[in-house]
Amino acid sequence: xxxxxxxxxxxxFVNNILLAQYLGNCPFMGTSKKMETAxxxxxxxxxxLVMAGLITWVVNTxxxxxxxxxxxxxxxxxxxxxxxxxxxxxxxxKSIPALYAGLGxxxxxxTTNCAVMGVCLxxxxxEYTFIETAVSSLTYAIGFGLALILFAGVRExxxxxxxxxxxxxxxxGLVTAGLISLAFFAFKGMV
Numbered sequence: 001x002x003x004x005x006x007x008x009x010x011x012x013f014v015n016n017i018l019l020a021q022y023l024g025n026c027p028f029m030g031t032s033k034k035m036e037t038a039x040x041x042x043x044x045x046x047x048x049l050v051m052a053g054l055i056t057w058v059v060n061t062x063x064x065x066x067x068x069x070x071x072x073x074x075x076x077x078x079x080x081x082x083x084x085x086x087x088x089x090x091x092x093x094k095s096i097p098a099l100y101a102g103l104g105x106x107x108x109x110x111t112t113n114c115a116v117m118g119v120c121l122x123x124x125x126x127e128y129t130f131i132e133t134a135v136s137s138l139t140y141a142i143g144f145g146l147a148l149i150l151f152a153g154v155r156e157x158x159x160x161x162x163x164x165x166x167x168x169x170x171x172x173g174l175v176t177a178g179l180i181s182l183a184f185f186a187f188k189g190m191v
Contacts, residue, residue, distance in 0.1 A: 004135045011139035014188055017115045018147040019181035024115025027106045028148055029173055033159070038152030040099040041106065042145030044092070048084045049116050049144070053137025055080045056120040057130060077120050085110045115144060151180060 017023050024045075031041040056077045064070050089107055092100040100107065110116060119140045123133045154176055163172050 004132065007132060008135050008139040009190065011136055012143040012146065013184060014190060016143040016147055016181075016184050017119060017140045018144055019177070019184040021118065022181070023118040024113045024144065025177070026109055027113060028151065028177070029170065030106045030109075031103060032148055032152040032155050032173070034102070035149070035152045035156060037099070037102040038148050039145075040092075040096075040103055042148050044088050044103070044107065045110060045113070045116070045144050045148075046138075046141040048081065048088055048110050049119055049141040050134070050137045051084050052077070052081045052116055052120055053123055053133050053140075054130070055084075057123055057128070057133040060124050073121075073124070074117075077117060081110075081116050081120070115140075147180070147184075151177060154180065 011017075015021060018025065018028050027041055027045070031037045059076050059080060060070075060073060064073055064076060069076075085108060088110070089100070092103070092107065119137055122140075123136055126132075126136075128136055151173075155173060158172055158176065167175065
């Protein structure tokens, strides 16, 4: 149990998928201008990442490794992730059309989000058990959501301020993301 807690803390703070490994920065930069869309994207990524982590572990363990098809890992993982994203997209379109419209092109981009694929590959490469994969996937997703929501809050404040012309929009976003990632590097000595 203690190892799972350490793994969770490590995935959220120390090895944050966005701020320490800098995977998945496209939806990070694209959906962080408004808090509502950031929260919506965070929940969508949590669902997709957790489900993709668990399903890809099962596919890898019981199909790819068992039958010597490890060379198909990338294709199999992309198919799993794309299917999950399609499910989320259909759900949001029917249930929460305002959020669906707010996320725009960034919702289908979860399919190619390197953070989701990265976590699935990390789980396999680290040879995690099913429970460790579940904890890893959930806490990486929580770390993604935490970083996205923190960044959206800071970015909303920045939009209210006067920013010099050369630093407006994406430039100040990248500078801010760098500063937030430096704050997360303070957790490196914890685990």
